[in-house]
Amino acid sequence: MTDFELETQNLARSCHEALILATLADGPRHGYQLALEIEDRSGGSFRFNHGTLYPILHKLESNGIIDGSWAEPAGKRKRRQYVLTGAGRKHLKRLRSAWSAYFESLFNVIGRSEP
């Protein structure tokens, strides 16, 4: 057991948070970059609709897990960029641990697939 347990009813949300935070752990990203990178890195298993992305990003930002700022490179469009905060790194660590424990428990019940 970990000190942070996943709520079964909020698995989808928790999964989305973990995916976003893990991607941001590699460096700052824009919203569209996050969606495309998650889709790419998961081999298409996690297709993120941006409509789902904004509420999660803004909620994480209001909780201090990530920090959003506007970047405006010379001659280019304004873009909102997100970066993981210190609290976000701790939260990601807890999420990783919780998801590992969750899958371990799940496999204990349903068993692993035959090689």
Place this chain on the structure above:
Amino acid sequence: MSRFNLFLHRTGERLALPKATRSLILVEIASDLEDLFNHYVQQGMTEEEAAARAEEKVDMSDEALAELVRVHSDARGWTDRIVRRVQPFWERFAMALIVLFFVTEWVIGTGLKPFAHLTGFIWPILVIFIALLTFFIVQMARFSDHPSPRRLRDSLATPLFLGAASLVVGFAGAGIELYRTLMNMAADHEHAAPLFANVVLDSTATLSVALLVALAAGVAWFILAGRVARLEDDVTRRFLEVK
């Protein structure tokens, strides 16, 4: 951005948020739409296909929009509504009159006698008032220094906290004084009536000062919140200006 104007307009209409907040969200969506559009064009789609695909990808369900509104309404929705709704001059004037009426009523109605009947709990209330005054002066001075609206907004909870603290000290003090006096009354039945009259007088005097400090805290919050809201609107307007 004109390619997605209709889409953004429709999305904006569904976002029940203050104008400044809504505009910033729409700029973010517009930026992602353009990036996605370019991405799909690079993948070989025609411009029409890429635009349609980008809109489909960014389209927000009613649930997602409601969630977004909830996120931005949680902490400051009601305060924004109060501050932004009381912007016209005559409304602010009416509010100032109400506050003035209460203060005048307090001063004339009591003849400033409460200051002669105070309990020891007046000291923490006085400290709270000094802290409130210092905070207000410092914050007002910061407005002339091109401050970050976000930092100013984060500090808006301070006057509310000080106002609440004043009330807590006032009510808790009255309760403690009353308890002490009741103990004395139980031990000295002969002087019970004057003891009770004195504690009621002293406690209500202290409590009325605490209420006045809380009122001052409310006014300080209202003035600062209004200025922060105007500053945010200015920043957003400048930010959204097309260069």
